[in-house]
Amino acid sequence: MSDLLERLRGRGWRMTAQRRVVAEVLNGDHVHLTADEVHARAVVRLPEISRATVYNTLGELVSLGEVLEVATDKRAKRYDPNAHRPHHHLVCAQCGAIKDVHPDGNPLADLPDSERFGYTVSNVEVTYRGLCPNCAAA
């Protein structure tokens, strides 16, 4: 059922009830949960799962490159299972709702040499902010 689970099994990842539940909770599009939210949802399916396990599992998924860490708000890190297709984020300034977006162009090319300070630049993150339809209406 889950792409993520299948990929993990294919990599020989040792499967446990806890890890399966975490992977299942993360499955889907435009999913950007904090560690505590993942834990809260995991507890519904597996009441004895501990916070430490959720943190460990999320950390491993990030190391494996199957999940991305996103820092869109300044509170908790969020975890994004959409690690296959590169994308950026659009965040509601009021309610925090997050969408994955795919802007045109290549921001990396827009940084002139004179603005690189000798850095070897390898990566760009773009975060758009605004109001979602719900919050704009209110």
Place this chain on the structure above:
Amino acid sequence: MSDLLERLRGRGWRMTAQRRVVAEVLNGDHVHLTADEVHARAVVRLPEISRATVYNTLGELVSLGEVLEVATDKRAKRYDPNAHRPHHHLVCAQCGAIKDVHPDGNPLADLPDSERFGYTVSNVEVTYRGLCPNCAAA
């Protein structure tokens, strides 16, 4: 001596020793300190200043629009006094050194309507990551 201090006085900001010290610590280019770093430097000049005051003062400077909050790493917020000229950030993935940069183009225009999900988009932050010359040499 300080642009920031003068602007604040001009706005009728009530001046106290603590607020002056915080504003002085923040003055400069490519300054991106955490709240605790600001506190550490403020304590050198004014030993009895408290953490809460530093947080309060930073919060007010942000509300006044004189200082920006930056979330380049996922630990503590950083405070950037360069709030007048819009800019983005270039971060060393290893040591965390941060530079202010001014890319060409307008990333806002690069987000097509079909990727806006009905949001009213008002703002973009771009974070470049790579290795600074020091860390690349090591």
Place this chain on the structure above:
DNA sequence: ATCCTACAATAGACTTTGTCTAAGTCAATC
């Protein structure tokens, strides 16, 4: 110059987010 008062600063408890450790449990293999 002194007094007042509203605003600012303080200490420290509290919250949130995340990490670590030592001991117990279990998935995969033999």
Place this chain on the structure above:
DNA sequence: GATTGACTTAGACAAAGTCTATTGTAGGAT
């Protein structure tokens, strides 16, 4: 089905930040 090393657990700990009740003070009024 026994073994074993990786996984999980509870709870202590740490870092970053917020809140509150109390004390202090900048700056206007007198």
